[in-house]
Amino acid sequence: MPSVRFQPANVVAEVPVGTLINEAALRAGILDLELPCGGEGSCGLCAVEVVGRNASVLACRTKVTSDIVVRLPDRSQTGARVLGDSHSLIDPALLPDRDHLAPLYRYQQLTVPPASIEEHYSDWTRLTRELSRQGGAAPIMCELEVLRQLAEAVRASDGKITLATEESVSGLRVRDVQPGHRLDRPLGLAVDIGTTTVAAQLIDLADGSLLATQTSYNLQIRRGADVISRIDYARNPERQEELRSLVLETINGLIGQLTRAVSIAPRDIRAAFIAGNTTMIHLLLGLPPRHIREAPYVPTVNFVPELRAQAVGLDIDPEAIVACAPGVGSYVGGDITSGLLCTDLPTNNRDVFLFMDIGTNGEIVIGNADWMVACACSAGPAFEGAGIKCGMRAAEGAIERVSIGDDGVAFEYSVIGAGKPAGICGSGLISLLGEFFRQGVVDRSGRFFQPPGSGRIVQHESRRAFLLATAEQTRTGKDLVITEADLENLIRTKAAIYAACSLVLQNVGLTWDAVARVYIAGGFGRYMRIADAVFIGMLPDLPLERFRYIGNSSLTGAYIALLSREHRRRLAEIASRITYVDMSSNPHYMDSYVKALFLPHTDLEQFPTVAKSFESRRRKAS
C-alpha cells in the first residue's frame, strides 16, 4: 500500500491505491482539513501541495496512487478556538443558586424514620414521603433493584441512606440506594453541538463547580459547512449513520480530553445535558433530518424524552441520563432555548428584548415574559471565515482587529496569539469593513474608490483587492488580501442578519426604539466590537449600552439546565411559548434584505449616528 506523509505534522498513513488524500489525512489523525462543500470539489479550501510535483491539488478530489509527501496549508494546523469561561459574561443572577441545586442527577442523604406498630407504612412509602418533604419532584419512580436493596439499606444505619436520584421534567427516579450517608460527588457533562464547533464542560454535580471546558471542530464539517449541506449529505442511511458517528467521535473525543484533564474515569459521568440545533440533535440521535429541510419543515421531535448514554452512544456511564434542550421547530432548536436561559428575556415583564445567536445560521428571538417570536435566517459562513479568500476561524494567527489611518493607507492589525497573521476571522472582517467605510476606502456598496496601484489597492484575479499583508509578513508565505468579491459576501451576510431582525420587529409591529436590550450570542463575537458592527449596518443603530455580548450561551444554558430543576422546567416552557415565524415564505424578506445590501443601509434614517459621522467626514473631505 502506498504511504502518504503529511507535512508539517510529519505523520504517515498507509492507504489502498485510489484513496482520496483527505481520507488518508483522516487516517493519519489530521482532523481539521476543511471541506465546507462536503467534498464535492467546489470550494477549494482543501487545496494541498504534493511535494516534489510542484502541484496544488484538491484533497477531496485527488486519489493516491503511489508514495507521496503532502504539505498541508498552514492554516489547517491552527488549533481549536479558545473558549473562555463564558459564564462570566452573563448576569450572575441568572445562574442557579449553588446552595440549592437540583441537578439532573445527584446523591441525596436521607434519614428514613423507623416504622412502628402504629405507623406501619412500608419502607418505600416512608422513603417517598421523606423525599417529597425535601421538595423532590413528583411522581417518584424507581428501579426494581432499588426495592430489592431497600429493606436492608434503611435498617443498616438507623434509617440513614444515600439515594442516587434523577430529576427530569417527567419526575424523580431513584436509581440506587446505599446505607449510610455517603459523600461521593457525581459528575455531569454539558454539551453544545454547533454546526461548526462542539463545546463540552465537565461539572461537579454536588456543588455546580466547573471542572474543565473543551472545544473542538465538529468532525461533520468535512461533510458540509452548514445544516442544509449536512441534511443533503445524509440523504441515505449509510451517510446519515456516518454523520452520527462523526459527531459522536467529536463528543467522545472531548469527553476523553475533559476526563483526562481532571483524572477521572468517563464512567463516573452520570448525567449529560445537550443543546444543539434541531439538525444537530437529529443527526446525533440517528433521526432522518430530511423533513427539516422540506416543506412543511417538520422535525421528528422537538421535546426529546430523556435517554440513556449507551443508546445515544456517549462514552460515559452507559446508564447515565441524557437530556436535550427542547427545540421550537426545524430552524429554531435547543441551542436557542438553552441560550435564552442566559438572558432575562423570558422573565422580564417590562421591556422588549432581542436575542440573536449569530452563526452559520442566525437565529433571532424577540419578546419578554408575555410573548416570544423567533425567526431564523441563513447568514452564511462568511463570519466563520468560509467563502472569504483569506478568511479563517477565530484561532491563533487570525487578524482579529484592524485600524486604518485617515489617509486610507496607514494600516495596522492585531493577531490572535500575536505573531504573523495567517488569515482574518469574523471580528477582523467586521472591523475591516467598518474601517474601510469609516475612512472612505470603499463606497456604500462596498467597492474600492481607488484603482489598483494606488495605496494598498491591488489587482487580484481580475477584481480589486486591499492588501492586508505581503507574503513576507504572513505565516502562509502568500499575500493576504480582501477582494471586492469578499466584501460583497460580507455585505450579504450582514444584510441577512439585519433584514431578519427588522422583519421580525415589523411582524410584531414594533420598531427598534422599542428594544430595550439586544443580547448577542455566538462564538465569533468574542472579540467583536459592537460599534463596528453597528457602523456597517449589521446591528441596529442603538445606544451601545443596550447591547450585551453573552458568548456561547447555548453551552452556558446547558450547564445551567444540568444543575437546576427550575431551569429545566423553564426551558420546556420557553420552547412551548415561542412563536416561530418562517422568513422563507415572507415576501418582504427579499425587500428588507436588498435594502440592507448597502453600508450601512439604503435608508440612512435607520442609522442616524452612522449617517452623522458619515456626513461630517464628507464635509471634512470637501
Add this chain to the structure above:
Amino acid sequence: MAMTGLQIFKLLPKTNCGECGVPTCMAFAMKLAAKNAELAACPYASEEAIKTVGAASKPPIRLVKIGPPEREVLIGNETVMFRHDKTFVHPTAIAVAFADNEPLTDCGHGIAGVRDYCLERVGEELRINLVLVDNFSEEVKPFVDLVKTAAGSTGMGIILRSSNLEALEAGLKELPGQRPLIHAATPANADAVAALALKYNAPLVARAATIDELVALTTKLAGLGLKDIVLDLPADNPAATLQYNTIIRKAALKNSFEPLGYPIINFVTALDDASVVADASTFLCKYGSIVVLDRVKLEVLLPLMMLRQNIYTDPQKPIQVDPKVYPIGEIGKDSPVLVTTNFSLTYFLVSGEIENSGIPANLLVVDTEGMSVLTGWAAGKFSGEKVANAVKASGLEEGKHRIIIPGYVSQISGEIEEGLPGWEVLVGPGEASDLGSFMKIQAAR
C-alpha cells in the same frame, strides 16, 4: 385602524391553549393582524377583544358581491394605495352597457358578444364581468325585456340603471337571488331606492354631485341599514374622476373614513377608441372597482384586459415559467443543456445571458415552485434527484449532451451523475452574468 400583532395579543387570553389551531396566542395574534384568521376561532376571546379586534378588522373598504353565485363578482376589500405596498385584492370588474331603446335584435347580438368574449393569457381566461341595462326609454316593458335577455343569455351579474322606481322594481323581480346592482340612489330618491334594495337584498349605487353630498347620502343609507354600497361621483372629465377616486380611496384607507369606505363605479364617456382606452386604463389603475364601457370592441378590450391582469397579479407570489426545455438558438447535436429553476426572474436572466452568448443551448427549467436556485436547493426542490428526473422526463437524448448546472449548487453534481449515467455534468458559474464567458470557453473546448 388596523392593529399590530402585539396590540391584538394584549387582548387575548395568553394561555397558549392551542384550541384556535395555532400553538401560541402570539402566533394567533399575528395571523389576525395579517387577516389570515378570524377571532371567532378563539373560544376564550373576551368581550373587549371581540369589540376592539372586530372594529379593527373591519375592512376599510367594504367587500361588495354582485351577480348570481356562479358568476359572482367581488369588489372592494382593498387595503393599500399602491400595489407594491402589498397587493390589490379584487380586479376591477369590466361592465358593458346596453340601452333599452335600441332594437332588441341589435342588443341581442351585442349581448352575445359580451357573453362570448374571452381572452386567454398566461393560463388565465380574461372576460367581461357585468352587463349594465340602461332604462333609456324610461318605460317598464322594454327595460324588463332587456334585463331578461341580458341575464338569460350571459348568466352574468346585471347592473339595473333607471330613475323609474317601477322599472327598477320590475327588473329586480326578474332577478331573484342574483344580486343585481341598483343604479342609483340619489339624494332625491334615497329613501325609495333604499327600500327596494332592502326588499330585494340587492347592492346599490349611491350617486351624488359632490363629495359632501355623497358622504351625506352614504351616511343616510347606512343609517337605513344598507351595507353593500358602491360610490358614483360623476365628473366633467377623466382627470377630475381620477382626483375623486384618489380622494375617496385615501379617505377610506388613511383616515378610516367610513362614509367613503366603499368601492367605486366609473363610467367611460369618451367616444373615440383611443380615448376610451386611455380613460378606462386610468380608472383601472386608480381605484375604479367597476368600469362601464358602452360597447364591445376587441381593440378596446384587449389592452384593458391585459392591463387589468398585470395590475391585479399578486407581486408577492413568485411568477413562474413553465417547467420544460427551452431551445435557444440553432440547436445542434452537441448543444449543451443548461439547468435552472422555474422562478421567472431566474429564467429570464439565464435565458438572456445564453442568447447574448450567441451559443445555441437547451435551457431545461426544473419545477421548483417558483423558487430561485439556492432557495429551491435549500428547500429540497432543486436536488440532484429532481434535476436528474427532470432531464429524464424532458425527452432530451441521452449521452449526446453535456449538462451544466448553476455554480451555487455544485453539491448536487454527484447525485445528478448517479441519476444520469452517460451524461457529463459540468458546474457552471454562480452568477448568470458569468455564463457568457463560461459558455464560450466550453464551446472552444
